[in-house]
Amino acid sequence: VAGKPFRIALAGLGTVGVGVVKALHQNAGLIAARAGRPVEIAAVSARNKKKKRGVDLSGCTWVTDAKALAEIPGLDAVVELIGGAEGPAHDLVKASLKNGIPVVTANKALLAHHGYRLAKLAEDKGAALKYEAAVAGGIPVIKSLREGFAANNIKAVYGILNGTCNYILTEMRETGRDFADVLNDAQAKGYAEADPSFDIDGVDAAHKLCILSALAFGVRPDFKSLKISGIRHITARDILAAQELGFRIKLLGSARRTDKGIVQSVEPCLVPIASPMGAVEGVYNAVFVEGDFVGTGLSVGRGAGEGPTASAVVADLIDLARGFCVPAFGIPAASLKKGGWTDTGGIVSHFYLHVVVLDRPGVLADIAAIMRDHEVSIEAVLQRGRDPDKPVSVVITSHPAPQGRVEKAVAQIAKLRSVAGRPCLMRIENF
């Protein structure tokens, strides 16, 4: 394809950066046809120049200080694939936009914390800020929310947004093993980071949810307005009990519009085995969108890894090369509303409660009384085995009740002398 090359600088040559180089090399012809011109890597930056990366970078200028990429004359885009909300990634993105250079990034942490200010800067300077790879890698969810569903008033966005957690929960179910054991194994296989806390404590999913919320509801991404709970406390018993009740446990990011405001949370929840979300297993991600005209839709795909993430980055580059540019969050940054958040207390749902109790007379009656006092009515009780004065598992499901009220009841149940450990409370989501 003839035409002036679209010249990019690439910062970060790790999993995603190398994937982007491979995609641009391997599919150069069709990418050029779709972009209307060849995409050329003019310069790259990473920490270690000597590291073997398995890709040919001989024609690219090596730049030691990533921020200096923003000063290269004649660049059409900077691709930031370093990561982290602060430091070199933030400095580079800011410097590039300030110089009017469009930016493509996969950095959800950066967008969750600085998305509003960066979107505003991008607009002020007339440079695009694109980030398809930041949420659910291989699923083009940013494009669908921002463009495909643009006619809709979005009521809710839900998702399985972290492949590591979904993999761990799936393994726990399939093998009956406990969380710590499966996590160790996932780390050994490279499915979980050496420091897995961002994934398993729900932070990574929360970063992504902030971005989805901003797009869906026209609000500023706000990491402080989320309730976040991870999956460390989920036991093999929870997985089994959920299964017996007809559910699977998923770490769900959910953002919904309510009368009181937008409620966002990342929490493990139960979803019916037979639901489309229940069928999303292993490292797969899923995003469910509910709009007033389109109805409901679910997209499923690989959320991370070299190939899916690189695919999303290159799609953004092709859009840029074609001159297709919309505001970062779909509407002008100045129109993005601030706040409007509310907590999860008002969500009315069925609930799952797992309590380990000492098997003494009256303990179930005490739990039932507390639930009654909080106007939470019990739907079913599941108890396996009996061993006087030994801990036994009791699983209770409730009829629909507001989450705030159920949480208060559970806080009181946790204080009962016959209750051992921390009760596990989860919402039962039914789509």
Ligand SMILES: NC(=O)c1ccc[n+]([C@@H]2O[C@H](COP(=O)([O-])OP(=O)(O)OC[C@H]3O[C@@H](n4cnc5c(N)ncnc54)[C@H](OP(=O)(O)O)[C@@H]3O)[C@@H](O)[C@H]2O)c1
């Ligand atoms: N991995 C995924 O599946 C995935 C999926 C979706 C989104 N993302 C996002 O994509 C971004 C990159 O992730 P990744 O998994 O590719 O990370 P990674 O494998 O750790 O790679 C990071 C790269 O950044 C380079 N780097 C670090 N500090 C730098 C600095 N000060 N200046 C220049 N380069 C620097 C590193 O250089 P050296 O190689 O020399 O050490 C490395 O090449 C992150 O924002 C991540 O959240 C990743």
